[in-house]
Amino acid sequence: MIRMIVHRLLIGVFVMWGAASLIFLVVRAAPGDPATVLLGPDATRSQLDQLHASLGLDRPLGAQYLSYLGDVCRLDFGESHWLGRPAMGAVLDRLPATIDLTVTATVIAVIVGLTLGMLAGARPGGLLDRVVSACTIALQSFPTFWIGIMLVLVFALTLRLLPSSGVGSPQHLVLPAVTLSFPFVAIIARLTRTSLAETMRESYIQTARSKGLTERQVLFGHALRNSLIPVVTVVGVQVGALVGGAVIVENVFAWPGLGSLVVEAVANRDYTVVQGATLLIAGIVVVLNLMADLLVAQLDPRIRTGAV
Amino acid sequence: MTPAGAGTARENGAGKTAPATDGPILRIDDLVVELPGPHGTRTRVVDGVSFDVPRATTVGLIGESGSGKTMTAHAVLGLPPEGATLSGRLLWHGEDLLAADPARRRAVRGREIAMIFQDPLAALNPTQRIARQIGEVPRRDRLPRAEVNRRVVELLDRVGVPEPERRMRAYPHELSGGLRQRAMIAMALAGSPALLLADEPTTALDVTVQSRILRLLADIQAADGLAMLLVSHDLRVVSHVGERVVVMYAGRVCERGPARDVLRRPAHPYTAALVRSVPAVRTRTALADPLPGAPATPANRPAGCAFHPRCPMARARCRAEVPEVREVAPGRWSACHFAEEVPGS
Numbered sequence: 001m002i003r004m005i006v007h008r009l010l011i012g013v014f015v016m017w018g019a020a021s022l023i024f025l026v027v028r029a030a031p032g033d034p035a036t037v038l039l040g041p042d043a044t045r046s047q048l049d050q051l052h053a054s055l056g057l058d059r060p061l062g063a064q065y066l067s068y069l070g071d072v073c074r075l076d077f078g079e080s081h082w083l084g085r086p087a088m089g090a091v092l093d094r095l096p097a098t099i100d101l102t103v104t105a106t107v108i109a110v111i112v113g114l115t116l117g118m119l120a121g122a123r124p125g126g127l128l129d130r131v132v133s134a135c136t137i138a139l140q141s142f143p144t145f146w147i148g149i150m151l152v153l154v155f156a157l158t159l160r161l162l163p164s165s166g167v168g169s170p171q172h173l174v175l176p177a178v179t180l181s182f183p184f185v186a187i188i189a190r191l192t193r194t195s196l197a198e199t200m201r202e203s204y205i206q207t208a209r210s211k212g213l214t215e216r217q218v219l220f221g222h223a224l225r226n227s228l229i230p231v232v233t234v235v236g237v238q239v240g241a242l243v244g245g246a247v248i249v250e251n252v253f254a255w256p257g258l259g260s261l262v263v264e265a266v267a268n269r270d271y272t273v274v275q276g277a278t279l280l281i282a283g284i285v286v287v288l289n290l291m292a293d294l295l296v297a298q299l300d301p302r303i304r305t306g307a308v
Numbered sequence: 309m310t311p312a313g314a315g316t317a318r319e320n321g322a323g324k325t326a327p328a329t330d331g332p333i334l335r336i337d338d339l340v341v342e343l344p345g346p347h348g349t350r351t352r353v354v355d356g357v358s359f360d361v362p363r364a365t366t367v368g369l370i371g372e373s374g375s376g377k378t379m380t381a382h383a384v385l386g387l388p389p390e391g392a393t394l395s396g397r398l399l400w401h402g403e404d405l406l407a408a409d410p411a412r413r414r415a416v417r418g419r420e421i422a423m424i425f426q427d428p429l430a431a432l433n434p435t436q437r438i439a440r441q442i443g444e445v446p447r448r449d450r451l452p453r454a455e456v457n458r459r460v461v462e463l464l465d466r467v468g469v470p471e472p473e474r475r476m477r478a479y480p481h482e483l484s485g486g487l488r489q490r491a492m493i494a495m496a497l498a499g500s501p502a503l504l505l506a507d508e509p510t511t512a513l514d515v516t517v518q519s520r521i522l523r524l525l526a527d528i529q530a531a532d533g534l535a536m537l538l539v540s541h542d543l544r545v546v547s548h549v550g551e552r553v554v555v556m557y558a559g560r561v562c563e564r565g566p567a568r569d570v571l572r573r574p575a576h577p578y579t580a581a582l583v584r585s586v587p588a589v590r591t592r593t594a595l596a597d598p599l600p601g602a603p604a605t606p607a608n609r610p611a612g613c614a615f616h617p618r619c620p621m622a623r624a625r626c627r628a629e630v631p632e633v634r635e636v637a638p639g640r641w642s643a644c645h646f647a648e649e650v651p652g653s
């Protein structure tokens with residue numbers, strides 16, 4: 001168990017290093033120059049050179065990379081020249097809005113997805129199973145932004161039940177969170193269904209029935225917990241995709257979170273904010289993956305005792 | 309009340325009635341199990357099986373793999389595969405379980421009829437400690453927690469698990485194969501059943517452990533006066549502990565009778581071939597003589613006697629006419645047209 005945690009933490013450090021390096025290269029490979037954006041199209045050559053020097057962009061890429069890694073290790077994410085303040089401060093200001101959005105979406109996805117998956121998987125091939133399967137396939141085949149726009153058309157513009165964008169009240173959270181949750185409802189429902197149907201074919205389920213348990217007792221006493229093990233693993237992995245979906249949803253609904261900040265920062269060629277936000281997200285994903293692993297170990301004694 | 313014959317071996321004692329205590333504890337009467345096959349067909353995997361399990365007796369059910377032994381046991385337990393249709397009668401103390409409602413079927417499972425499965429690692433829930441699984445039936449019967457724990461320790465001790473207080477806290481994967489099967493047996497005993505269905509209880513175990521588990525089952529059966537249906541494809545298993553034996557082939561009964569007699573002087577060519585295929589049973593034959601050909605499957609069961617393509621004695625009548633199970637000698641029943649001619653019978 002302890003070995004597993006240490007192992008996962010080491011992998012986490014490796015992932016963080018990979019994320020830091022990747023984002024460093026990506027922002028620099030993208031077309032456009034921060035100095036040009038900051039100073040405008042009329043800036044002179046010497047003004048640009050001066051700004052490059054003060055941003056450290058005149059040095060060779062390798063040197064920039066090493067000092068960037070050193071700064072990151074000291075949790076120094078640099079000054080944002082665009083916002084004129086420490087980059088991480090700006091990122092952390094936007095974090096709560098994204099947490100509101102993603103946590104709400106996750107809760108919706110877990111509750112709705114597990115319920116649908118259980119209903120479908122308890123009787124594979126039944127009517128409920130076929131209805132749920134059709135719905136989840138439909139949900140998964142539409143892109144997130146399209147679902148968002150459709151929800152806005154129906155609930156905000158036609159029915160006028162909910163605000164279409166912005167923040168200010170819990171109602172504002174509904175449409176973006178629901179939109180973000182949709183693909184995850186589908187993933188969790190399908191996975192739970194498959195896993196539960198598979199578990200119900202296990203030998204030990206027959207054993208449970210041979211003890212005279214009712215189907216409900218078999219389901220809740222033996223099948224459900226075991227069928228959740230692969231679901232938790234995948235949900236942990238999918239959290240990263242959820243954050244990716246948040247970037248799109250925040251921009252569709254003008255939600256002031258990390259996702260919209262990153263898009264604005266990219267438009268302004270602000271490397272420090274993009275790097276800071278990406279590393280923060282990567283860190284959160286690493287921690288959530290570790291939590292999912294711990295939960296799986298909690299559910300499966302074979303992993304807890306190192307048998308698998 | 310009980311349509312039982314006078315003696316356990318005489319099953320067709322038509323018109324005779326006896327008190328429930330005299331009859332067999334379980335009478336399987338013309339059991340048919342049909343499974344959905346390809347293209348809407350139905351496959352008879354159990355085809356008119358009849359035999360008795362007398363009280364406090366071990367009955368061995370043998371036959372090659374695929375002969376319908378497991379399906380028969382699962383039908384008795386009331387847990388056939390999805391889509392199966394059952395007909396015939398399963399008389400449990402004279403009560404027809406096939407006609408019983410689901411609640412009554414459930415009440416019988418685990419408490420009156422319990423099952424020991426083939427592969428204990430697969431048949432135990434990997435995420436629950438064995439104490440929880442063994443104590444499940446008593447717990448569901450609302451026995452107090454301390455009482456349940458005491459019973460679990462007692463059961464584990466009974467089936468020969470050393471240090472039961474410590475071992476009860478183990479998960480299945482933390483136990484050896486032999487201990488797992490012992491835990492499985494303890495679990496089957498937890499509801500104090502009157503009939504144990506043991507489906508290949510030693511097949512998944514090491515050879516060295518097999519005989520110890522068989523001895524344990526025989527001891528418990530004798531001590532508690534249990535009835536036991538011991539299912540195995542291995543004649544040696546049944547010859548060690550079975551008092552009576554039922555031989556199945558392609559979903560039908562070939563032969564049944566007292567174990568010693570059936571194995572010494574088979575009254576069916578299939579039984580004779582099975583016996584010849586095992587060196588240890590017949591000391592006179594030095595070498596084992598494997599069965600020729602492949603077992604018939606219920607899906608394409610040969611016409612007439614299902615064994616005829618492999619039978620050294622087969623003749624025209626065998627291909628045309630399904631042999632009835634008939635009493636060929638007192639207490640000896642065979643489904644062979646020419647039972648009297650089987651060598652050594």
Ligand SMILES: Nc1ncnc2c1ncn2[C@@H]1O[C@H](COP(=O)(O)OP(=O)(O)O)[C@@H](O)[C@H]1O
Pocket residue numbers: 343353371372373374375376377378379380389605606607
């Ligand atoms: N779940 C199932 N669905 C369809 N056919 C099955 C199933 N289980 C067993 N069978 C078929 O039923 C027949 C009898 O099987 P079984 O009772 O398991 O035999 P045995 O226990 O004697 O080896 C076999 O031909 C097998 O192929």
Ligand code: SF4
Pocket residue numbers: 576577578613614615616617619620621622623626631643644645646647
């Ligand atoms: S009935 Fe015929 S084929 Fe069948 S076992 Fe007897 S002799 Fe062989």
Ligand SMILES: [Mg+2]
Pocket residue numbers: 374377378379507508
């Ligand atoms: Mg079997």
